[in-house]
Amino acid sequence: MGRTRFLLILDSLLFVGTLVLQVVRLTGLTLHEWIGIAIALPLLLHLVLQWQWITATWRRAMAEKRRRSQFNFLLNTLLFVVMTLAIFSGILASEVVTPDLALAAGRTAVWSDVHSAATNTLVALVGLHVALNWRWIVNAIRLHVVRPLTGRALVSGPAALTTDPEDGA
């Protein structure tokens, strides 16, 4: 499996997982808590596989002072912090999977409030993350979903699927 295809599947999984986690009613609390803990793994993989992109954005943001890269880096850092907070506060507010840990930590309702705030913020940040990487997403879907289904040639070509930090909206 190619890198782009793998990243597309992984990122789609993360996107759908994040949205499903917003709706506790859909999964019920038990599945919600397990998915919330399990999502840490694809998230870690996403970050590790995008390492070159992260360092390149950091370089462009700091050395070349590009506004787009600076915004992108700030947004992704925020996304990491908020996602971490959402998972961590979810564990400490857990009622089913880690109730003993939540009780030991205390302040369950405070962590529940932190969890709600973090997950609400997450929706906005994920929306902006999608906006900034729009071109990559559209080209990856064209190449790996639309093209195999329709058999049509790409309009912009596979070269559009770079990991260039400036390759966004």
Place this chain on the structure above:
Amino acid sequence: MTSGGDARRTLPNLGTRALLMLLAAAVVSALALVVIDIVTSPQAATAVTAQAESGEAERPREPHVRDGLGELVLQVLLVGWIAFAGRKVLKIRL
């Protein structure tokens, strides 16, 4: 094609990167613990624990798929709208 040498060089890198990310996540979590510990007094903690017990009904333990799917569609529309509007604004601003 990736050679065996490349793979050997890449795997420890991936491990180091994963550890760095886990370390960063641990730092964020520890900071959150400290901040919450400082900003909430023990009295408030006791009060909110009782509040948490009373608020258990807010989180449905059993799935309600039909209602949930409707809510999921709303979430997708919300993220889609943020992405669409964000793209328009960022195109102008950045």
